[in-house]
Amino acid sequence: MIRVEKLHKTFGTGTRARPVLHEVDLNIAQGTIGAVVGPSGAGKSTLARCVNLLERPTSGRVWVAGTDVTDLPERDLRHARRAIGTVFQSANLLRRRTAAQNVAMPLRYLGVTAREEKRRVAELLERVGLTDRADDYPAQLSGGQRQRVGIARALALRPKVLLSDEATSGLDPAATRSVLALLRELRTDLDLAILLITHEMEVVREVADTAALLREGRVAESGPVHQLVADPHSALGNALLPDRPVSWDRPGLGTWRLTYQGHAVPTDWLTRLGADHGLDVHLLSATVEEIAGRAAGRATIAVGHDRADELTAALDGWGIHAEPLPEPLPESLPGPLPPDHSARAEEPAASEPASEAAAETAAETVV
Amino acid sequence: MSTDLDKLWPLLFPAIGQTLQMVAAVMVIVVAVGTPVGVVLHNSSPGALFPHRALRATLSWVVNLGRSLPFLILMAAIIPFTRYVAGTTIGVSAAIVPMSLAGIPYFARLVETALREVDREATEAGRAAGGSRLQVIVSVQLAEALPALVGSLTIAIVGMLEFSAIAGTIGAGGIGYLAISYGYERFDTTVMTATIVTLIVMVQVIQFTGDRIVRRLAH
Ligand SMILES: Nc1ncnc2c1ncn2[C@@H]1O[C@H](COP(=O)(O)OP(=O)(O)OP(=O)(O)O)[C@@H](O)[C@H]1O
Numbered sequence A: 001m002i003r004v005e006k007l008h009k010t011f012g013t014g015t016r017a018r019p020v021l022h023e024v025d026l027n028i029a030q031g032t033i034g035a036v037v038g039p040s041g042a043g044k045s046t047l048a049r050c051v052n053l054l055e056r057p058t059s060g061r062v063w064v065a066g067t068d069v070t071d072l073p074e075r076d077l078r079h080a081r082r083a084i085g086t087v088f089q090s091a092n093l094l095r096r097r098t099a100a101q102n103v104a105m106p107l108r109y110l111g112v113t114a115r116e117e118k119r120r121v122a123e124l125l126e127r128v129g130l131t132d133r134a135d136d137y138p139a140q141l142s143g144g145q146r147q148r149v150g151i152a153r154a155l156a157l158r159p160k161v162l163l164s165d166e167a168t169s170g171l172d173p174a175a176t177r178s179v180l181a182l183l184r185e186l187r188t189d190l191d192l193a194i195l196l197i198t199h200e201m202e203v204v205r206e207v208a209d210t211a212a213l214l215r216e217g218r219v220a221e222s223g224p225v226h227q228l229v230a231d232p233h234s235a236l237g238n239a240l241l242p243d244r245p246v247s248w249d250r251p252g253l254g255t256w257r258l259t260y261q262g263h264a265v266p267t268d269w270l271t272r273l274g275a276d277h278g279l280d281v282h283l284l285s286a287t288v289e290e291i292a293g294r295a296a297g298r299a300t301i302a303v304g305h306d307r308a309d310e311l312t313a314a315l316d317g318w319g320i321h322a323e324p325l326p327e328p329l330p331e332s333l334p335g336p337l338p339p340d341h342s343a344r345a346e347e348p349a350a351s352e353p354a355s356e357a358a359a360e361t362a363a364e365t366v367v
Numbered sequence B: 001m002s003t004d005l006d007k008l009w010p011l012l013f014p015a016i017g018q019t020l021q022m023v024a025a026v027m028v029i030v031v032a033v034g035t036p037v038g039v040v041l042h043n044s045s046p047g048a049l050f051p052h053r054a055l056r057a058t059l060s061w062v063v064n065l066g067r068s069l070p071f072l073i074l075m076a077a078i079i080p081f082t083r084y085v086a087g088t089t090i091g092v093s094a095a096i097v098p099m100s101l102a103g104i105p106y107f108a109r110l111v112e113t114a115l116r117e118v119d120r121e122a123t124e125a126g127r128a129a130g131g132s133r134l135q136v137i138v139s140v141q142l143a144e145a146l147p148a149l150v151g152s153l154t155i156a157i158v159g160m161l162e163f164s165a166i167a168g169t170i171g172a173g174g175i176g177y178l179a180i181s182y183g184y185e186r187f188d189t190t191v192m193t194a195t196i197v198t199l200i201v202m203v204q205v206i207q208f209t210g211d212r213i214v215r216r217l218a219h
């Protein structure tokens, strides 16, 4: 378990004091992955460094695997750090050591016997699928492989808690996916609490159980990922499952923003609206993903004003949250854009040609 | 006024021996003291293992002091100290004192620079892996900087060779002494040329060997 309570961190003192974290609360249970996202400079790495004790909090408390590590004296920090595995961006491997020697580093520091070291290193490399690369130097490994060595090293002392600071930044999509799959596997197999720091929503969608948005050193939003994506007003949920704003204004049609999540929602809801309810549905945009093991979606649809009640009733029955979009839309489109029509209108009035962005959105409507 | 070639060897040979002896002795002291000083200089800086503004400022000031005087002036200035430490102010053992005093801060700066090239995050990884400061210094910082440190060592040896030649001029023996007493004072061109050639060869051999080792260490 990782627990952070009212964490403050200020760098420097006096006139040079620079507050970086304010009142940060965080909770990551064993067997779950908690993501922390946020813009650059939000304090994500600082938060991670306060958890793995490379940095002392200015105030607040930090628990790791049941131990309050906030006030540990300097000499106990080393011991406490061994309960925390850390995976860094770019893995931070020693360039002059082989993969096996890098993995062995924490074991050497601890002072295990040569036999035990050899056995454990082989076990760890196998765990991350790099048995055949044991004697390669980091320069001979791909970014994804280096990251796996970093993960193996972080696991060497059987920590209860794993910290990963931008571990997949700079990896290509395939390598990212394989590293994330490994983290997910480790979470479950080893019952780890994983603090995953990232700026990629993709990563959160793929592996996180809970997520927190850090903005200017404060937790702006947090919660289980499946709840966030189901919340139509959550900025984080919107970032996780973006539904591009759609501009579509037709006389007689009302526009609706739908948000849903969970097994209860039939995946064929769209067809059923037509087939079972006889509704003429215009699908304007939609994103559907599997998040935290469940289907989650956001969609924008348009339906005739006179059928609004039927629509909401049907959606309600399935557990799909529906919200009418305000009319007239700030940027609206009077139907298909004529080819010669300049899309550069400065401030489009209600029934004037819309901006370029809106035109693009209409053209890119996802089905 | 020229020494015969067969008389050259008996002069040159012991001189080379004395020079090597001086440089070797000084290098032992310089590495033994300069390395820790360089390690502390590096790690007392912000963001390193034990940031400490006052310690760093003081140490840096002392090191700069040692490096600001030209060797010849330093050597003359500390003669009382040399007499106190070595019991004499001439000969090889007397030369070792000023050479070490000049060499330690020189090498310390080289070590500091070499360590600065090691990824700061590698040090963090060492700490996060539960390493003590000493373990991290040895197994991460110094180990990762090894090629650069060998390069520093090469530079320092060449530097000490130069200092030994200067020390020779005030009676420390070795090649410098030979160059001054025969080449300069007696206008003996043969000895002068021989000392120059010897110094050139020594520097080339040291540099060549150093480069070879660095290349072998590089992965
Ligand atoms: N040791 C330090 N001393 C002073 N300021 C620091 C220190 N470490 C971080 N900061 C400041 O704290 C703020 C947050 O930094 P941090 O590295 O935690 O951001 P981040 O969210 O990880 O950003 P990124 O996504 O770019 O990695 C930044 O403004 C940074 O300049």
Ligand SMILES: [Mg+2]
Pocket: A044, A045, A046, A165, A166
């Ligand atoms: Mg960061």
